[in-house]
Amino acid sequence: MKKRVLMAMSGGIDSTVAAMLLQEQGYELVGVTYRTFDTISRGCMEKEKGCCSVDSLFEAQRMADDLGFEHHILDIRQEFKETVIHNFIDEYLHGRTPNPCVICNSTIKWGKLLETADEFGCNAIATGHYARIGRQNERYFLQKGVDxxxxxxxxxxKLSQENLARTLFPLGELTKPEVRAIALKHGYEKLSKKSESQEICFIPDNDYRVFLNQQVDDFQGKYGPGDFVDTQGNILGRHKGFPNYTIGQRKGLGIALGHPMFVVAIHPEENKVVLGTKEELQGQSCYVSDINLMKYARIPEGLTVTAKIRYRNAGRQASLFHEGDKLRVVFQETVDSITPGQSAVFYEGQDVVGGGIID
Structure with a gap:
């Protein structure tokens, strides 16, 4: 009897090639694509262009038809709004910078995928992510994709042990050029050349400020102008409202001081945005909460890891220390732009130890 797998289809090259590979391995597939937001999107932060758009729903369905397996479109707009979008807005209104793809993956994609897999009698779920899964001491953990x-x-x-135990990543051992070659080999020339986007799926113009203005009642009235201050508290000028700024921002400040200045802190309760020099933007430690552990049931005290505090970041050597229900991350060297609300993810070589949200 073939193993039945729920394949998350985005309509893009990655999920389509993942489906092809699973079929070649003898799996029986059921495709599913979620309708999450009412906009013509141009992509998800970590996915192919159009992964969450209305157009992509029909593209995913067409791909499933071409490959010969059933496909379902499920409407989860309300759940998406109550989790991903609510968190996104709330974080900015508290002076933090969220990462919606992290929330979406754990609560929407995997949360709903497992639920849907059970409904359709699927043993496992699969996606087109570039990642691998390892197992050690009866624990599952992520490993970096080969590419x-x-x-x-x-x-x-944020994926749980249950999530990982039932997940397949067919692209984990492949590079992007190899994935494109597979699509071309199967006759999908247009798909093999499909471009990618780094944008958030529900913000097609990549301007979160416009989105906040549209979504928050009386946004400009409630979150209006305030003071730019330096690290000593001296007033430097006026800003347009603290949610319009993120840690590390240099461009678009609307203030000229004769030398480069960066956003180094945001104080929402005082409606103040703190500007500082490149040196003042740097830090050597931070606290992380909302911890999810993968490789270890408990992180050894003082464990040395490579800590990534943003996606496009090679990571820096750091040590981890327990402080209550949080972890204190101490870097061996100073790092730029430690940003509250962003994810800190910890690695031992290729293995993901765990992660959390920067306080």
Whole structure:
């Protein structure tokens, strides 16, 4: 009897090639694509262009038809709004910078995928992410995809042991050029050349400020102008409202001080945005909460890891220390732009130890 797998289809090259590979391995597939948001999107932060758009729903369905397996479109717009979008807005309104793909993967994609897999009698779920899964001491953990340039483990650190136990990543051992070659070999020339986007799926113009203005009642009235201050508290000028700024921002500040200045802190309760020099933007430690552990049931005290604090970041050597229900991350060297709300993900070589949200 063939093993039945629920294949998450985006309509893009990655999920389509993943489906092809699973079929060649003898799996029986059931395709599913979620309708999450009412906009013509141009992509997800870590996915192919159009992964969450209305157009992509029909493209995914067409691909499933071409490959000969059943496909379902499920409407989860309300759940998406109550989790991903609510978190996205709430974080900015508290002076933090969220990562919606992390929330979406754990609560929407995997949360709904497992539920849907059970409904359709599927043993496992599969996606087109560039990641691998390891197992040690009866624990599952993520491992980086072979293609380091496409590795997506940073966005997947919140996946649970149950999630990982039932997940297949057919592209984990492949590079992007190899995936494109497979699509071309199967006769999908247009798909093999499909471009990618780094944008958030529900913000097609990549301007979160416009989105906040549209979604938050009286946004400009409630979150209006305030003071730019330096690290000593001296007033430097006026800003347009603290949610319009993120840690590390240099461009678009609307203030000229004669030398480069960066956003180094945001104080929402005082409606103040702190500007500082490149040196003042740097830090050597941070606290991380909302921890999810993968490789270990408990992180050994003082464990040395490579810590990534943003996706396009090679990571820096750091040590981890327990402090209550949080972890203190101490870097061996100073790092730029430690940003509250962003994810910190910890690696031992190729293995994901775990991750959390920067406080």
């Amino acid at each position: 380091e340039a496409k590795d997506q483990t940073y966005f997947l650190w």
